[in-house]
Amino acid sequence: MLSTLRFVIAIGIVALYTLPLMVVQEIALRTGFFSDRIVPRLWHRLTLRVLGVRVRMKGRRSRERPQMIVANHVSWLDILVLGSLDGVHFIAKSDMRNWPILGTFARQQRSVFVERERRRASPEQAREIAERLSDGDPMVLFAEGTTGDGNKVLPFKSTLFGAAQLALGEDKSRQVTIQPAAIVYLASHGLKLDRRERSTISWIGDLDLMPHLRLVLAARPLDVEVRFGAPLPFSVAGERKKIAREAENQVRSMLVQALRS
Incomplete structure (x- = not known):
C-alpha cells in the first residue's frame, strides 16, 4: 500500500511540472528567444530527483565540436542521466517517439529517431545525424542498439558512426570527436548492487514502463555513475568499424573498473 502511494505521489509530482515545462520548451523552439536546451536539462534533473536517482560523473567531458557521445545502454533511465548533462541530443529508436x-x-529535445531494423533507411538517418553534428549539436548514440543487463557491454554497431564522417563532408582537415561514456548502476539504498540486482534494475526487451518505474522507485536512492573516456578523433579517412571497436573497448573497460571499485 505504501509503495503504491509513493508511486502515485511521484507520478503526480512529475505531472505537475511537466506540462508547464513543455509549454515553455515549445515557446523556445518556436521563437528562439532562449536556448531550447535549458528546459530539457531542467526536466531531466528534476525527474531524477523525484525518482531518487543520484548521478555522479567521473572523467572529463570534451568540449570539442562536432561531438558524438557513444554510450552503453541499460535502461530508459539512461536518457534522464545523460539528458541532465549540458546540451545533449539523442539518437533514439523510432518507437520512443x-x-x-x-x-x-x-521530440521537444530534437532527438533524431532511427529505425535500426530498416537497413535501407540507414543512409538517410545518417545524413540527418550528420547535419545535426555539423550544426554543433552534441549527439548521444547508444551504440549497442539495445539495452543490456548493466553487467557487461554488448558489441557496438558501427552503422551510425558513419554519420560522423558525413558531417565532415570532403574536408580532410576536420575531425569529429567521439567521446566514449560508460553508464554504471552501482548501488541501491546505499548498498552495492550485485549482478542479479543490477540486472533487475536494467530494462531489457519489451518490459512495460510503469512496472519498471515502480521498481526504480522501490530501489531509491539509486546511485549511477557516468564515466567519460578519452576522446577519439574521427576523420573523413577514418574507419568506422575501427573507431566503433575502440569506443566499445573503452566503455567496457570503464564499466569493469567502476564495478570493481
Missing part, C-alpha cells in the same frame, strides 16, 4: 512523457520530451 510514442512513449508517454519521455517520448514527448524526446
